[in-house]
Amino acid sequence: MERRTFVLATGGLLGSSGLSGAAELSKARSAPVAGIGAGNVAPAAAGSAAYLALVQERFNVYPGNRGMAMTLLSVKRSFVDGRGDQFSLTFAVAAGQTLASGIYEVEHASIGKQSIYLQRAGDGPEGTYYRADFNLLN
Incomplete structure:
Protein backbone atom coordinates (compact mmCIF):
# COMPACT_ATOMS: atom_id res chain seq x y z
CA MET A 1 0.00 0.00 0.00
CA PRO A 32 -30.57 17.66 31.39
CA VAL A 33 -27.94 17.76 34.10
CA ALA A 34 -28.52 15.16 36.80
CA GLY A 35 -27.94 16.14 40.42
CA ILE A 36 -26.83 13.87 43.22
CA GLY A 37 -29.98 11.83 42.76
CA ALA A 38 -32.27 11.65 39.78
CA GLY A 39 -34.25 14.87 39.56
CA ASN A 40 -32.58 16.47 42.61
CA VAL A 41 -31.72 20.12 42.23
CA ALA A 42 -29.85 21.97 44.95
CA PRO A 43 -32.05 24.64 46.51
CA ALA A 44 -30.90 28.23 46.28
CA ALA A 45 -29.11 29.37 49.41
CA ALA A 46 -31.37 31.32 51.74
CA GLY A 47 -30.34 34.93 52.35
CA SER A 48 -29.72 36.63 55.68
CA ALA A 49 -33.34 37.86 55.90
CA ALA A 50 -34.60 34.27 55.86
CA TYR A 51 -32.25 33.33 58.71
CA LEU A 52 -33.03 36.46 60.79
CA ALA A 53 -36.58 35.18 61.15
CA LEU A 54 -35.23 31.86 62.49
CA VAL A 55 -32.98 33.08 65.34
CA GLN A 56 -33.41 30.90 68.47
CA GLU A 57 -35.06 28.15 66.41
CA ARG A 58 -33.94 24.55 66.17
CA PHE A 59 -32.16 23.16 63.13
CA ASN A 60 -31.12 19.59 62.42
CA VAL A 61 -27.58 18.87 61.28
CA TYR A 62 -26.72 15.49 59.78
CA PRO A 63 -23.16 14.35 60.52
CA GLY A 64 -24.20 10.87 59.35
CA ASN A 65 -27.46 8.99 59.05
CA ARG A 66 -28.72 10.36 62.34
CA GLY A 67 -29.55 14.03 62.91
CA MET A 68 -28.32 16.24 65.75
CA ALA A 69 -30.17 19.32 67.05
CA MET A 70 -28.61 22.77 67.02
CA THR A 71 -29.96 26.26 67.69
CA LEU A 72 -29.38 29.34 65.55
CA LEU A 73 -28.04 31.94 68.00
CA SER A 74 -27.34 34.91 65.76
CA VAL A 75 -27.14 36.32 62.25
CA LYS A 76 -24.38 38.91 61.72
CA ARG A 77 -24.77 40.89 58.49
CA SER A 78 -21.64 42.36 56.92
CA PHE A 79 -23.52 43.97 54.04
CA VAL A 80 -26.72 43.60 52.05
CA ASP A 81 -27.19 45.55 48.83
CA GLY A 82 -27.93 45.11 45.15
CA ARG A 83 -24.61 43.29 44.65
CA GLY A 84 -25.09 40.62 47.27
CA ASP A 85 -25.63 39.48 50.82
CA GLN A 86 -22.68 38.73 53.11
CA PHE A 87 -23.40 37.33 56.57
CA SER A 88 -22.40 34.82 59.26
CA LEU A 89 -24.58 32.45 61.25
CA THR A 90 -23.71 31.23 64.73
CA PHE A 91 -25.19 27.93 65.87
CA ALA A 92 -24.96 26.13 69.22
CA VAL A 93 -24.88 22.36 69.67
CA ALA A 94 -25.65 20.96 73.13
CA ALA A 95 -22.66 20.52 75.44
CA GLY A 96 -20.98 17.16 74.99
CA GLN A 97 -21.86 16.94 71.29
CA THR A 98 -19.22 18.03 68.80
CA LEU A 99 -18.75 18.16 65.05
CA ALA A 100 -15.52 18.38 63.10
CA SER A 101 -15.35 21.47 60.89
CA GLY A 102 -16.74 20.52 57.50
CA ILE A 103 -19.72 20.43 55.17
CA TYR A 104 -22.99 19.16 56.64
CA GLU A 105 -26.61 18.83 55.60
CA VAL A 106 -28.53 21.38 57.70
CA GLU A 107 -32.33 21.32 57.77
CA HIS A 108 -35.12 23.58 59.00
CA ALA A 109 -38.84 23.20 58.27
CA SER A 110 -39.15 26.68 56.68
CA ILE A 111 -36.10 26.72 54.42
CA GLY A 112 -35.55 23.04 53.77
CA LYS A 113 -32.22 21.21 53.64
CA GLN A 114 -28.95 22.83 52.55
CA SER A 115 -25.30 21.87 52.56
CA ILE A 116 -23.42 24.30 54.79
CA TYR A 117 -19.78 24.50 55.88
CA LEU A 118 -19.73 24.66 59.69
CA GLN A 119 -16.57 25.78 61.49
CA ARG A 120 -16.08 25.38 65.21
CA ALA A 121 -16.15 28.81 66.89
CA GLY A 122 -15.66 28.01 70.59
CA ASP A 123 -17.73 27.08 73.62
CA GLY A 124 -20.31 29.02 75.60
CA PRO A 125 -23.24 28.64 77.98
CA GLU A 126 -25.45 27.21 75.20
CA GLY A 127 -22.90 24.53 74.24
CA THR A 128 -20.37 24.31 71.42
CA TYR A 129 -20.57 27.15 68.88
CA TYR A 130 -20.26 26.75 65.13
CA ARG A 131 -20.08 29.47 62.50
CA ALA A 132 -21.23 29.41 58.88
CA ASP A 133 -20.12 32.24 56.57
CA PHE A 134 -22.03 33.23 53.43
CA ASN A 135 -21.22 35.51 50.51
CA LEU A 136 -24.21 35.39 48.15
CA LEU A 137 -23.77 37.40 44.96
CA ASN A 138 -26.70 38.71 42.91
Missing part, protein backbone atom coordinates in the same frame (compact mmCIF):
# COMPACT_ATOMS: atom_id res chain seq x y z
CA GLU A 2 1.34 3.40 -0.91
CA ARG A 3 1.73 6.04 1.74
CA ARG A 4 -0.86 8.31 0.10
CA THR A 5 -3.48 5.55 0.02
CA PHE A 6 -2.76 4.68 3.66
CA VAL A 7 -3.09 8.30 4.83
CA LEU A 8 -6.35 8.80 2.94
CA ALA A 9 -7.80 5.53 4.27
CA THR A 10 -6.86 6.12 7.90
CA GLY A 11 -7.77 9.80 7.72
CA GLY A 12 -11.29 8.81 6.71
CA LEU A 13 -11.52 6.41 9.63
CA LEU A 14 -10.24 8.99 12.10
CA GLY A 15 -12.59 11.63 10.72
CA SER A 16 -15.66 9.42 11.05
CA SER A 17 -14.74 8.42 14.61
CA GLY A 18 -14.31 12.10 15.44
CA LEU A 19 -17.78 12.85 14.10
CA SER A 20 -19.35 10.20 16.29
CA GLY A 21 -17.56 11.73 19.28
CA ALA A 22 -18.97 15.13 18.33
CA ALA A 23 -22.45 13.62 18.14
CA GLU A 24 -22.06 12.15 21.64
CA LEU A 25 -20.82 15.50 22.93
CA SER A 26 -23.81 17.23 21.38
CA LYS A 27 -26.17 14.75 23.10
CA ALA A 28 -24.43 15.32 26.43
CA ARG A 29 -24.75 19.10 26.14
CA SER A 30 -28.47 18.94 25.35
CA ALA A 31 -29.31 16.37 28.04
